Amino acid sequence: MNYQIDNLDKEILKALMQDVQQPYTEIAKTLGVSGGTIHVRMRKLTEMGVVTGAELKIDPMALGYDICAFIGVFLEKGSEYREAVEQMRLVPEIVELHYTTGSYSMFVKMICRDTKHLREVLNEKIQVLPGVQRTETFISLEESISRQITIE
Known part of the structure; x- marks a missing residue:
């Protein structure tokens, strides 16, 4: 595809990042173009x-999920990464998983109801996976920043 992103594209993206439910017609009025242009x-x-x-x-706390935890996962061998990812896809409490450099093979973000739920997920769903050598857990006390990238 030979399309270049221009300033209009960036302005459209900025508007939608502010409010994804904003109608294209409102964005078009603000930017001085037609609604069809926004759709295209x-x-x-x-x-x-x-x-x-x-x-x-969704705010997980509003649904009774009070614990956000980050889990550093040590794999026995790096070659077990793909299989571990497939197994972790089956764990609904995992909301993010990253393949990392540094101490951990993988870094996981989990949302759980409480510490009992966190312990159950760790002991019964993650630490038992083939290739998982050990884990290290960090509990988030507060999310201070959550945002998209800034488009200039």
Whole structure:
């Protein structure tokens, strides 16, 4: 695909990052273009993989999930990474998983109801996986910043 992202694309993305539910017609009025232009640009940005979807953001605490934990996972061998990822996809409490450099093979973000739930997930779903040597757990006390990248 030979499409270049221009300033209009960036302005559209900025507007939607502020409020993903904002109608394209409102964005078009603000930017001085037609609603059709916004639709065409968004389709191109999606086809390019710049836009990968729109998410509904839920506050886990409002649903009774009080613990956010980060788990450093040590694998016995790096070659076991792909299989470990496939197994961890089956653990619904895992909301992010990263392949990392440094001390850990993998870094996991989990959301659990409470410390008992966290212990159960660790002991019965993660530490028992083939290839997992050991884990190290960090409990988040507060999320101070959560944001997208800044588009300039």
